[in-house]
Amino acid sequence: MIADIVIGLSYGDEGKGKVTHHLLKSGEYSHCLRFNGGCNAGHTIYHNGKKFVTHHIPAGVFFGVKSIIGSGCVVNLEQFYSEIRELNDNGVETDGLIYIARNAHIITDEHLEEDNKDTAIGTTKRGNGPAYRDKYARLGQRAEACSRLVEDGFVIDLYEELYVRAIDPPTILCEGAQGFGLDIDWGDYPYVTSSHCTTAGALLNGIPPQAVRKVYGITKAYDTYVGSKEFHGKGRVFDLIQQIGNEFGATTGRSRQCNWLDIKMLDKAIKTNGVTDLIINKVDILREVGSWNLRSGTGKGIFVQLGNEAAWAQYITRYLKDVKVTFSGNPERI
Structure with a gap:
């Protein structure tokens, strides 16, 4: 077995969908596995000239790759079936490609109703938190107990799929949701999501280290955050970044707070996740804004002012000397 893992190193919205789509073009993967989260996260993908935003369905479907919603995910049935219809309506064939791990959990109407009452930390109101809570309280409903999913042939056993039925050892692309800063254990608690967004989260789906x-590891040339905690910097430059970068959530449409890239947090995320390749997206936005700054540490932090793109890029590559860095300024490709 071979596994490559795509994770976010910030607070989500880093462009993981674009990178996953790019990697799938190689044709070497037998499976694409979405390993955490639910419909609270949206991946934006440009495929054959069309823009797609998926919340549940892994990107493998765009390339005829078997696509699995993993055991660390929670599934909203209405959203799941709606996405399949939308993909089919736009010419993407999904028959025999989409599966859900039998031990993934279902988001119920009760979870949605409960989540809509909670305003404390600015969640997406998609029922994820209550669904994960019931999972760990051993009160939840697994996909294998959902007759509709079973009858429609979507439920799969990960061990059987990856170890028993496979004729050849699988090559898996693990597609993460959200990011390190939102991880239930490593994020800025309590302003976090309810799942494991790290490399370790992928391994929980039956993949050995x-x-x-x-x-x-994916990040942007600047940091963004959606939620209720104070995050953004003050001033016109951050308003420009938000407007030019179209920083509005793919799931909720809410505006994303903006700040300079936190190089210290990025280094921490790289080291604790074993990142081998770093992709920094949206460099083109800073080109248009004309400011090249970084920060180091949470809160006010220490700001590093760089005069131009070359100095900014050089500072980053020297600071993060143990990882391969790619700078990207195109929304459709690396």
Whole structure:
């Protein structure tokens, strides 16, 4: 078995969908596995000239790759079936490609109703938190107990799929949701999501550590955050970044607070996740804004002012000297 893992190193919205789509073009993957989260996260993908935003469905479907919603995910049935219809309506074939791990959990109407009452930390109101809570309280409903999913042939056993039925050892692309800063254990608690957004979260889907070949860590040239905590910097430059970068959530449409890239947090995320390849997206936005700054540490932090793009890029590559860095300024490709 070989596994490559794509994770976010910030607070989500880093462009993981674009990178996953790019990697799938190689044609070497037998499976694409979405390993955490639910419909609270949206991945934006440009495929054959069309823009797609998926919340549940892994990106493998765009390339005829078997796509699995993993055991660390929670599933909203209405959203799941709606996404399949939308993909089919736009010419994407999904028959025989989409599966849900039998031990993934279901988001119920009760979870949605409860989540809509909670305003404390600015969640997406998609029922994820209550669904994960019931999972760990051993009160939840697994996919294998959902007759509709079973009858429609979507439920799969990960061990059987990856170890028993496979004729050849699988090559898996693990597609993460959200980011390190939102991880239930490593994020800025309590302003976090309810799942494991790290490399370790992918391994919880039956992937042994020795199978990991590459860990692709994704961030942007600046940081963004959606939620209720104070995050953004003050001033016109951050308003410009938000407007030019179209920083509005793919799931909720809410505006994303903006700040300079936190190089210290990025270094921490890289080291604790074993990142081998770092992709920094949206460099083109800073080009248009004309400011090249970084920060180091949470809160007010220490600001590093760089005069131009070359100095900014050089500072980053020297600071993060143990990882391969790619700077990207195109929404459709690396």
